[in-house]
Amino acid sequence: MPLDDRKKKILYAVITDYIMTAEPIGSRTIAKKYNIGLSSATIRNEMADLEEMGYLEQPHTSAGRIPSDKGYRFYVDSILRNYINNDPPISHNTREEIIVEFDEIVKKYARILANITHHTTVAKMPKLNPDRIRKIQLIPVASNKMIFLVVTDTGIVKNYLLNLCQNVDRTIFEFLNNLLNEKIAGKSEKDIFEFLQKDLRQMLGEVAFIADELINTILLSLKQLQETDIYADGTSHILDFPEYKDLGKAKNFFNLLDNKPLLNEVLEPEVDFIDVRIGSENKFEEMKDLSVIKTTYKINGRVVGTIGIIGPTRMDYRRLINEINMMTKELSNLLSSIYNDEI
Amino acid sequence: MPLDDRKKKILYAVITDYIMTAEPIGSRTIAKKYNIGLSSATIRNEMADLEEMGYLEQPHTSAGRIPSDKGYRFYVDSILRNYINNDPPISHNTREEIIVEFDEIVKKYARILANITHHTTVAKMPKLNPDRIRKIQLIPVASNKMIFLVVTDTGIVKNYLLNLCQNVDRTIFEFLNNLLNEKIAGKSEKDIFEFLQKDLRQMLGEVAFIADELINTILLSLKQLQETDIYADGTSHILDFPEYKDLGKAKNFFNLLDNKPLLNEVLEPEVDFIDVRIGSENKFEEMKDLSVIKTTYKINGRVVGTIGIIGPTRMDYRRLINEINMMTKELSNLLSSIYNDEI
DNA sequence: ATTAGCACTCAATCGAGTAGAGTGCTAATA
DNA sequence: TATTAGCACTCTACTCGATTGAGTGCTAAT
Numbered sequence A, B: 001m002p003l004d005d006r007k008k009k010i011l012y013a014v015i016t017d018y019i020m021t022a023e024p025i026g027s028r029t030i031a032k033k034y035n036i037g038l039s040s041a042t043i044r045n046e047m048a049d050l051e052e053m054g055y056l057e058q059p060h061t062s063a064g065r066i067p068s069d070k071g072y073r074f075y076v077d078s079i080l081r082n083y084i085n086n087d088p089p090i091s092h093n094t095r096e097e098i099i100v101e102f103d104e105i106v107k108k109y110a111r112i113l114a115n116i117t118h119h120t121t122v123a124k125m126p127k128l129n130p131d132r133i134r135k136i137q138l139i140p141v142a143s144n145k146m147i148f149l150v151v152t153d154t155g156i157v158k159n160y161l162l163n164l165c166q167n168v169d170r171t172i173f174e175f176l177n178n179l180l181n182e183k184i185a186g187k188s189e190k191d192i193f194e195f196l197q198k199d200l201r202q203m204l205g206e207v208a209f210i211a212d213e214l215i216n217t218i219l220l221s222l223k224q225l226q227e228t229d230i231y232a233d234g235t236s237h238i239l240d241f242p243e244y245k246d247l248g249k250a251k252n253f254f255n256l257l258d259n260k261p262l263l264n265e266v267l268e269p270e271v272d273f274i275d276v277r278i279g280s281e282n283k284f285e286e287m288k289d290l291s292v293i294k295t296t297y298k299i300n301g302r303v304v305g306t307i308g309i310i311g312p313t314r315m316d317y318r319r320l321i322n323e324i325n326m327m328t329k330e331l332s333n334l335l336s337s338i339y340n341d342e343i
Numbered sequence C: 001a002t003t004a005g006c007a008c009t010c011a012a013t014c015g016a017g018t019a020g021a022g023t024g025c026t027a028a029t030a
Numbered sequence D: 001t002a003t004t005a006g007c008a009c010t011c012t013a014c015t016c017g018a019t020t021g022a023g024t025g026c027t028a029a030t
Helices: A005-021 A027-033 A040-052 A069-083 A102-117 A170-183 A189-197 A200-226 A235-240 A247-258 A260-266 A317-338 B005-021 B027-033 B040-052 B069-083 B102-117 B170-183 B189-226 B235-240 B247-258 B260-266 B317-338
Strands: A120-124 A133-142 A145-152 A157-163 A230-233 A275-278 A290-299 A302-312 B120-124 B133-142 B145-152 B157-163 B230-233 B275-278 B290-299 B302-312
Touching: A005 A027, A005 A040, A005 A069, A027 A040, A069 A275, A069 A317, A102 A120, A102 A230, A102 A302, A102 A317, A120 A235, A120 A260, A133 A170, A133 B133, A133 B145, A145 A200, A145 B133, A145 B145, A157 A200, A157 B157, A170 A189, A170 A200, A189 A200, A230 A260, A235 A247, A235 A302, A235 B247, A247 A260, A247 B235, A290 A317, A302 A317, B005 B027, B005 B040, B005 B069, B027 B040, B069 B275, B069 B317, B102 B120, B102 B230, B102 B302, B102 B317, B120 B235, B120 B260, B133 B170, B145 B189, B157 B189, B170 B189, B230 B260, B235 B247, B235 B302, B247 B260, B290 B317, B302 B317
Parallel strands: none
Antiparallel strands: A120 A230, A120 A302, A133 A145, A145 A157, A275 A290, A290 A302, B120 B230, B120 B302, B133 B145, B145 B157, B275 B290, B290 B302
16 A cells, blocks of 8 residues: 555644644544545545554554654654755854863753753763874873873863872973874874884883883773763653653653663764654664654764754654754854864 | 650651651551550640641641651751761772772762662762862963863863964973963962962063963863862652652752752752751752752862762651761772872 | 540542543445 | 445543541540
8 A cells, every 4th residue: 555645644644743732633633623625534544544554553442543653754754855955054153262161062052952942852972083182191290190181183181190109200201292192193093002012111111110000091091082971951851741741651761861871872873964763763672662863963074972852752853853953053063163173 | 845755756756657658657557566655546646746846747637647847857867966976987998990080980979879779869079179279281282272281189180272373382381381380380269360460461471472361261270170060860769759750849850950050059068977958958949848968078088079869858868878978988988099199 | 644436537549420532334425 | 436424332531429548636534
């Protein structure tokens, strides 16, 4: 059975209505509220077809129909198809303050997005490839303490405090700094590993005693550069949805938000455009009755993180896709203008 | 009317029971479950007295009694009084990994505390006095970019990226580093402000063009060192409490958790011991039916942050006070062992 | 001073009855 | 032949009165 124009129209009407009301929709409602030009009986027949085809579901025999995940998928696809061709122009935001912490900016945007959408938003902070290290600096802070500083090409800085078991002369730092910058900054992960395993110890010469600690720190920093941080905002918005009056569901949702590793997976960027995962399309059992709209934000075209909206499968996809697109464009613009040129 | 021994016993029984069951308690229940050695009628009379005295409340005329905030206060005070005299010894935890990010450690402890208590926990990350700056370092990362690094005496490092409008020669950094360390590191806030306003510009001489940016950055860093970060975990636990089946209440709670500035105020340390705020004892309207148990964690005796447990006024104060005390002691130990000696 | 007993109160629960939205099917209609 | 009107049927949600039961306050007896 083909999904002809009339069926599409009716399906569209059912989904739109359900998104607004959260109530199952009957044929009569459709006939009255949407001028399809058909009687309720005809619509009834079509709805039975749509159910058979898997686009709609019936909570119980004498209830109206609600959209299935497949139904939402149809809806989202048709929105996205429409959308991809007329990218709205965005206001160009120039930086206001020069010095802002990266995380703070992203959090702020996630917060704004939560506020305007009235949904829970999650943001994944920069994931940086370890071959993007631009500079390393060792800074003595005490006779037996130093800070190991890593700067990446997007200006993100990570630092580690090293406790040394032996005092290190100040002049040695110069030597170490040069060595590390030469051998690590800008190098590929493979090269770095090779250097650490083979050459480092010999090259250190008289200061070989800090080799272990140095290697550990460098490995840790490489590992951490690949790690990400998750931030959630507007968490309480989920409770605005009547479907979450069920406390068990609500509890699952909040558990999910506390489960950072899982959120991290969920927000892993997979396509280069707005990515919508509806209900069971999500990889995780925990998310089977939630939808996620996610998209990446960038610095000068390079993906640095993800922002997502999480809500019930009944969500206003049209509006949310629009809003998340606007916000991430803005965010990418702002970040690009701050971390604008090569470091 | 005095709170005699018999009244105390009954009050204690009512509160203990209510903490377990979340149901109003009647006189008969008390008579049966707790061997006070009195009939329900007598207990009934005593309970009427306790209500008159403000320790108990009645949700409606023919219901049992529940503890008022004043009742909980009595309960908590008697626990604390008991507690303050026999501080249990704690296992001494030595550091396992040398390099860990401060925030990660605190978050981990907050998470563990949430898990063992089954309550929502919040942690306030270090608040540092600006007169505690130990070292400042300017690091060139490109001809027109540099990193401004601040190290405090607890080893916390903050960094800021400066975009300069003009290129700066590498030799100048040495000069700036010395100047800033001499004039800012270890100085009081007042001294720093004076230096920034009066002397800095002249001292800069030929590099005066970076004065504005430098001053702004320093001011910002001073401001940020006083700011704090809030982390919440175990948020979904609140839904385990039957009193939070009321969605409005639940929503308020989650709004509260999203409201970082307010949480910040709530976690402001006020006393040097475990601090319990019951219902209306909290400053904020938003928290009038929540209780907070909070206490500080320290590095070598200096307060660096706060951890708190948030839950309904009916909470198991005895157990929670014990557990938060254990955890913060552990945390303080660990932090002190990592950031052990003077930097 | 304590307690037994009793009348009273009130929230919660249960069940029958009803309303109403919606369906599927059949027969009439354009 | 496609559409529609009509009807019997289904099922949930809601209402409403009755009932239950825990709890109280008061009084009189111990």
